[in-house]
Amino acid sequence: MSEAVIRRVDGETDAVDRFINEGFTLYSAQSEVVLNYEPFCFVAENREGTIIGVITGNAYYNEVRIADLIVDEAYRKSGIGSRLVAAVETAFQGAGYDIVTLTTFGFQAPDFYKKLGFQVEFIRENSDSKLNKYFFKKELR
Numbered sequence: 341m342s343e344a345v346i347r348r349v350d351g352e353t354d355a356v357d358r359f360i361n362e363g364f365t366l367y368s369a370q371s372e373v374v375l376n377y378e379p380f381c382f383v384a385e386n387r388e389g390t391i392i393g394v395i396t397g398n399a400y401y402n403e404v405r406i407a408d409l410i411v412d413e414a415y416r417k418s419g420i421g422s423r424l425v426a427a428v429e430t431a432f433q434g435a436g437y438d439i440v441t442l443t444t445f446g447f448q449a450p451d452f453y454k455k456l457g458f459q460v461e462f463i464r465e466n467s468d469s470k471l472n473k474y475f476f477k478k479e480l481r
Contacts, residue, residue: 364400375400376436382427384411384420395424397442404432404480406442409449421449425456432480439477446472 349356361377368375377400384393393411397404406428411420429440442458444450447470454460458476465472 368401373401374436376402380404380428380431382424382431384415384424386415393420393424395428397428399432399435399437402436402438404428404437404440406440409442421452422456429478429480437480439479441475441477444474444476446470446474450474450476 352360364377365375377398379396379398381394381396383391386392391412392415393409395406395409397407399405406425409421409424411418411424432440440458441461442453444453446466450460453474453476456478458478460474461477462475463472464475
Protein backbone atom coordinates (compact mmCIF):
# COMPACT_ATOMS: atom_id res chain seq x y z
CA MET A 341 0.00 0.00 0.00
CA SER A 342 2.93 2.37 0.52
CA GLU A 343 3.46 2.21 -3.25
CA ALA A 344 0.73 4.82 -3.83
CA VAL A 345 1.63 7.97 -5.75
CA ILE A 346 -0.03 11.18 -4.66
CA ARG A 347 -0.61 13.83 -7.31
CA ARG A 348 -2.66 16.99 -7.56
CA VAL A 349 -5.54 17.00 -10.01
CA ASP A 350 -6.96 20.35 -11.05
CA GLY A 351 -10.71 19.96 -11.27
CA GLU A 352 -12.78 16.84 -10.87
CA THR A 353 -12.71 14.27 -13.60
CA ASP A 354 -15.43 11.73 -14.31
CA ALA A 355 -13.26 9.05 -12.69
CA VAL A 356 -12.74 11.15 -9.54
CA ASP A 357 -16.43 12.02 -9.35
CA ARG A 358 -17.41 8.36 -9.79
CA PHE A 359 -14.89 7.27 -7.09
CA ILE A 360 -16.24 9.84 -4.61
CA ASN A 361 -19.88 8.98 -5.27
CA GLU A 362 -19.34 5.22 -5.09
CA GLY A 363 -17.23 5.53 -1.93
CA PHE A 364 -19.68 7.77 -0.09
CA THR A 365 -22.65 5.67 -1.20
CA LEU A 366 -21.05 2.41 0.00
CA TYR A 367 -19.89 3.90 3.32
CA SER A 368 -23.32 5.44 3.95
CA ALA A 369 -25.04 2.12 3.29
CA GLN A 370 -22.62 0.32 5.62
CA SER A 371 -23.38 2.95 8.28
CA GLU A 372 -27.13 2.60 7.66
CA VAL A 373 -27.45 6.26 6.67
CA VAL A 374 -29.19 7.51 3.54
CA LEU A 375 -26.71 9.51 1.46
CA ASN A 376 -29.33 11.38 -0.58
CA TYR A 377 -26.47 13.04 -2.55
CA GLU A 378 -27.29 15.69 -5.14
CA PRO A 379 -24.92 18.36 -6.47
CA PHE A 380 -26.54 21.59 -7.64
CA CYS A 381 -25.81 24.69 -9.63
CA PHE A 382 -28.24 27.53 -10.32
CA VAL A 383 -27.39 30.48 -12.56
CA ALA A 384 -28.92 33.90 -13.02
CA GLU A 385 -28.70 35.36 -16.52
CA ASN A 386 -29.47 38.80 -17.86
CA ARG A 387 -31.72 39.33 -20.90
CA GLU A 388 -28.78 38.74 -23.24
CA GLY A 389 -28.16 35.32 -21.69
CA THR A 390 -24.95 36.37 -19.92
CA ILE A 391 -24.37 34.75 -16.54
CA ILE A 392 -24.62 37.37 -13.79
CA GLY A 393 -24.79 35.10 -10.76
CA VAL A 394 -24.08 31.51 -9.72
CA ILE A 395 -24.79 29.39 -6.65
CA THR A 396 -23.35 25.88 -6.28
CA GLY A 397 -23.20 23.18 -3.66
CA ASN A 398 -24.21 19.69 -2.68
CA ALA A 399 -27.12 18.19 -0.84
CA TYR A 400 -26.25 15.11 1.20
CA TYR A 401 -27.48 13.20 4.23
CA ASN A 402 -29.86 15.69 5.87
CA GLU A 403 -28.34 18.99 4.76
CA VAL A 404 -27.99 21.23 1.75
CA ARG A 405 -24.54 22.79 1.67
CA ILE A 406 -24.05 26.01 -0.29
CA ALA A 407 -20.43 26.08 -1.48
CA ASP A 408 -20.25 29.18 -3.66
CA LEU A 409 -22.44 32.21 -4.31
CA ILE A 410 -21.19 34.98 -6.55
CA VAL A 411 -23.06 37.81 -8.24
CA ASP A 412 -21.51 40.06 -10.89
CA GLU A 413 -20.51 43.37 -9.34
CA ALA A 414 -22.87 45.34 -11.59
CA TYR A 415 -25.86 43.33 -10.27
CA ARG A 416 -25.04 43.26 -6.56
CA LYS A 417 -27.72 44.63 -4.22
CA SER A 418 -30.34 43.99 -6.92
CA GLY A 419 -31.86 40.89 -5.29
CA ILE A 420 -30.08 38.34 -7.51
CA GLY A 421 -28.19 36.76 -4.60
CA SER A 422 -31.37 36.47 -2.52
CA ARG A 423 -33.20 34.90 -5.45
CA LEU A 424 -30.40 32.36 -5.99
CA VAL A 425 -30.48 31.33 -2.32
CA ALA A 426 -34.28 31.11 -2.48
CA ALA A 427 -34.00 28.87 -5.57
CA VAL A 428 -31.86 26.43 -3.59
CA GLU A 429 -34.25 26.46 -0.64
CA THR A 430 -37.24 25.89 -2.91
CA ALA A 431 -35.55 23.09 -4.84
CA PHE A 432 -34.74 21.08 -1.71
CA GLN A 433 -37.78 21.83 0.43
CA GLY A 434 -39.69 18.67 1.23
CA ALA A 435 -37.01 16.45 -0.30
CA GLY A 436 -35.69 14.91 2.92
CA TYR A 437 -33.27 17.65 3.96
CA ASP A 438 -33.48 19.51 7.27
CA ILE A 439 -31.08 22.44 6.96
CA VAL A 440 -29.13 24.65 4.58
CA THR A 441 -25.55 25.38 5.67
CA LEU A 442 -22.75 27.61 4.39
CA THR A 443 -19.65 29.49 5.41
CA THR A 444 -18.58 33.03 4.57
CA PHE A 445 -15.77 35.35 5.63
CA GLY A 446 -16.18 38.62 7.49
CA PHE A 447 -15.34 40.69 4.41
CA GLN A 448 -17.87 38.84 2.30
CA ALA A 449 -21.50 38.58 3.33
CA PRO A 450 -22.37 37.65 6.93
CA ASP A 451 -24.99 40.42 7.16
CA PHE A 452 -26.53 39.31 3.86
CA TYR A 453 -27.11 35.78 5.16
CA LYS A 454 -28.48 37.07 8.47
CA LYS A 455 -31.07 39.10 6.50
CA LEU A 456 -32.09 35.88 4.74
CA GLY A 457 -32.80 34.19 8.07
CA PHE A 458 -29.57 32.23 8.50
CA GLN A 459 -28.31 31.79 12.06
CA VAL A 460 -24.67 31.93 13.07
CA GLU A 461 -23.59 28.55 14.45
CA PHE A 462 -19.98 29.48 15.03
CA ILE A 463 -17.43 32.18 14.21
CA ARG A 464 -13.82 31.12 13.84
CA GLU A 465 -11.97 34.30 14.70
CA ASN A 466 -8.81 35.46 12.97
CA SER A 467 -6.29 38.16 13.85
CA ASP A 468 -7.71 40.04 10.84
CA SER A 469 -11.47 40.31 11.46
CA LYS A 470 -12.07 40.45 7.71
CA LEU A 471 -10.97 36.82 7.71
CA ASN A 472 -13.25 35.70 10.53
CA LYS A 473 -15.08 32.67 9.17
CA TYR A 474 -18.82 32.50 9.81
CA PHE A 475 -20.62 29.15 9.87
CA PHE A 476 -24.34 29.56 9.13
CA LYS A 477 -27.40 27.33 9.13
CA LYS A 478 -31.07 27.75 8.27
CA GLU A 479 -33.79 25.21 8.81
CA LEU A 480 -35.74 24.16 5.74
CA ARG A 481 -39.43 24.51 6.37
